[in-house]
Amino acid sequence: MTRVFSGVKPTGHLTLGNYLGAMRQWAAEDQRRSDALFCVVDLHALTVDHDPARVRRLSRQAASLLLAAGLDPELCTVFVQSHVDEHARLSYVLECVATDGEMRRMIQYREKAARERERGGSVRLSLLTYPVLMAADILAYGTDDVPVGIDQTQHVELARDLAVRFNQRYGHTFVVPRATNPAVAARVMNLQEPASKMGKSDDVGPGIVYLLDEPDVVRKKVMRAVTDSGREVVYDRQARPGLANLLEILAACTGGEPAELAGGYDSYGALKKDTAEAVVEVLRPVQERHKELCADPGYVEGVLQEGAGKARAMARPTVDAAYRAIGLLPPVNAAR
Ligand code: TYM
Numbered sequence: 512m513t514r515v516f517s518g519v520k521p522t523g524h525l526t527l528g529n530y531l532g533a534m535r536q537w538a539a540e541d542q543r544r545s546d547a548l549f550c551v552v553d554l555h556a557l558t559v560d561h562d563p564a565r566v567r568r569l570s571r572q573a574a575s576l577l578l579a580a581g582l583d584p585e586l587c588t589v590f591v592q593s594h595v596d597e598h599a600r601l602s603y604v605l606e607c608v609a610t611d612g613e614m615r616r617m618i619q620y621r622e623k624a625a626r627e628r629e630r631g632g633s634v635r636l637s638l639l640t641y642p643v644l645m646a647a648d649i650l651a652y653g654t655d656d657v658p659v660g661i662d663q664t665q666h667v668e669l670a671r672d673l674a675v676r677f678n679q680r681y682g683h684t685f686v687v688p689r690a691t692n693p694a695v696a697a698r699v700m701n702l703q704e705p706a707s708k709m710g711k712s713d714d715v716g717p718g719i720v721y722l723l724d725e726p727d728v729v730r731k732k733v734m735r736a737v738t739d740s741g742r743e744v745v746y747d748r749q750a751r752p753g754l755a756n757l758l759e760i761l762a763a764c765t766g767g768e769p770a771e772l773a774g775g776y777d778s779y780g781a782l783k784k785d786t787a788e789a790v791v792e793v794l795r796p797v798q799e800r801h802k803e804l805c806a807d808p809g810y811v812e813g814v815l816q817e818g819a820g821k822a823r824a825m826a827r828p829t830v831d832a833a834y835r836a837i838g839l840l841p842p843v844n845a846a847r
Contacts, residue, residue: 512545512546513544513545513546513655513656514545514546514547514548514652514653514654514655514656514686515537515541515542515545515546515547515548515654515655515656515657515658516547516548516549516550516648516649516652516654516657516688517533517537517541517547517548517549517550517657517658517659518549518550518551518552518555518592518648519533519534519550519551519552519573519577520552520553520555520556521551521552521553521556521566521569521570521572521573522555522556522559522561522566522569522711522712523569523710523711523712524569524572524711524721524722524723525572525573525576525711525721525722525723526699526709526710526711526719526720526721526722527699527709527719527720527721527722527760527790527794528660528696528698528699528708528709528710528711528719529660529711529722530580530722530793530794530797531693531695531696531699531760531763531764532659532660532661532692532693532696532697532698532699533658533659533660533693534576534577534580534582535580535581535693535763536658536693537549537577537580537582537587537658538580538581538582538583539581541587541656541658542582542583542586542587543586545655545656546587547586547587547588548587548588548589548590548652548818548822548825549577549582549587549588549589549590550589550590550591550592550648550822551570551573551574551577551590551591551592552592552645552648553566553570553591553592553593554592554593554598554599554644555592555641555644555645556569556570557635557637558635558637558638558641559623559627559635559638559712560632570591571808571811574589574591574811574814574815575801575804575805575811576722576723576797576801577589578800578804578811578814579797579798579800579801579804580722580797581797581800584814584817584818588818588821588822588825589814589815589818590815590818590819590821590822591815591818591819592648594815594816594819594822595819595822595823595826596823597647597651597823597826597827597830598644598647598648598651598826599644599647600647600830600834601647601650601651601826601829601830601833602640602643602644602646602647604647604830604833604834604837605643605646605647605650605673605677606640606643607837608673608676608677608680609642609643609646609669609673613669613672614639614640614642614643615639617641617642617665617666617669618665619641619662619665619666620638620639620641620642623638624638624639642666642669642670643669643673645666645669645670646666646669646670646673646674649667649670649688650670650673650674650685650686650688650829650833651826651829651830652822652825652826652829653685653686653825653829654686654688655686655688655689656688656689656690656691657670657688657689657690657691658690658691658692658693659690659691659692660692660693660697660698660699661692661697661698662698662708663690664690664692667688667689667690668690670688671687671688671689673685674686674687674688675687677833677836677837681833681836681837681838682836684829684832684833684836685829685833693763695759695762695763695768695769696759696760696762696763699756699759699760699763700752700753700756701718701719702717702718702719702720702732702733702735702736702737702753702756703717703718703735703736703737704718704737705737705739705752705753705755705756706752717732717735718732718736718737719732720732720733720790722794722797722798722801723798723801724794726791726794726795729787729790729791729794730787730788730791733757733783733786733787733790734783734784734787736753736756736757736783737753738751738753738754738757738779738783739751739752739753739754742778742779744758744773744774744776744777744778744779744782745773746758746769746770746772746773754773754779754782755769757782757783757786758770758772758773758782760786760789760790761782761785761786761789764786764789764790764792764793765789
């Protein structure tokens with residue numbers, strides 16, 4: 512059976528981008544067709560300036576939202592990264608296979624480091640090595656498919672490169688994974704800045720729809736979305752990025768095709784109105800289920816505890832094999 516692994520980083524409140532680009536497919540397809548693990552990757556949240564209490568809060572919330580979005584612990588494994596030591600254990604070994612140049616070429620590192628320096632802040636070393644930890648997340652589980660939004664594709668390619676390199680040098684140890692992306696909304700853009708991704712860590716509130724935004728807040732944000740000059744409603748990502756973003760969101764929420772949907776509108780206002788309502792309807796069941804889960808925190812904790820146990824058992828043999836293959840002496844009494 513295909514093994515699937517993916518994760519969300521608790522650096523901010525989860526957004527419509529996270530949902531349409533990733534979580535929705537995890538719930539609707541991946542957990543059903545494969546042996547899947549979904550992880551709140553909290554170690555990754557420490558790579559930028561952070562408030563410990565907020566990371567804890569966001570980690571709990573992200574776990575509840577994964578369940579609220581439809582992940583079913585009977586079908587898949589849901590857990591928190593820091594509860595399973597194998598991620599950090601494997602990350603170090605992979606750092607010994609990755610190169611400094613490779614890390615510095617990562618687009619997200621370059622963008623985030625530049626932003627941090629502009630603010631006069633320092634760049635954490637872990638921000639540079641972040642993609643190696645992400646590769647460890649993936650490779651520890653013998654993952655075949657990594658369902659992600661487009662922004663994570665380069666990181667998954669790095670995981671592939673490291674797996675191939677490790678296997679060639681030290682003997683076959685890792686499955687070589689591949690990224691899979693949704694057909695539409697693989698890159699949902701900020702409603703106020705259609706040239707930038709709708710990112711949860713960016714804190715540009717008005718252009719970001721959060722999964723827990725009230726319906727009226729969602730409506731307001733969508734109705735105020737920046738559109739392009741021109742009147743005709745056409746789907747053109749290059750020339751009309753703001754409009755294309757709305758059409759893709761509408762398509763993702765209603766199951767249509769962006770170009771076909773464009774033909775049904777002769778004004779931006781009507782498109783915005785329908786998009787806003789479609790988003791409200793898509794978020795409604797997630798918000799309702801989230802509310803129920805908040806009233807039962809013991810349930811979520813139980814799921815995470817059980818998930819960590821299952822994940823540990825799955826990761827351990829592969830990480831042990833990597834340790835042996837790269838030349839580390841097995842502990843006394845360990846099976847050879
Ligand atoms: P993160 O937390 O930024 O995002 C979680 C998932 O949501 C997708 N996504 C989007 N998709 C479409 N449009 C958007 N605007 C948008 N914003 C986010 C992301 O592509 C991702 O699939 N490094 C990862 C977390 C991670 C991971 C992993 C993922 C760590 N280890 C191993 C897969 C496998 C991240 O920061 O995702």
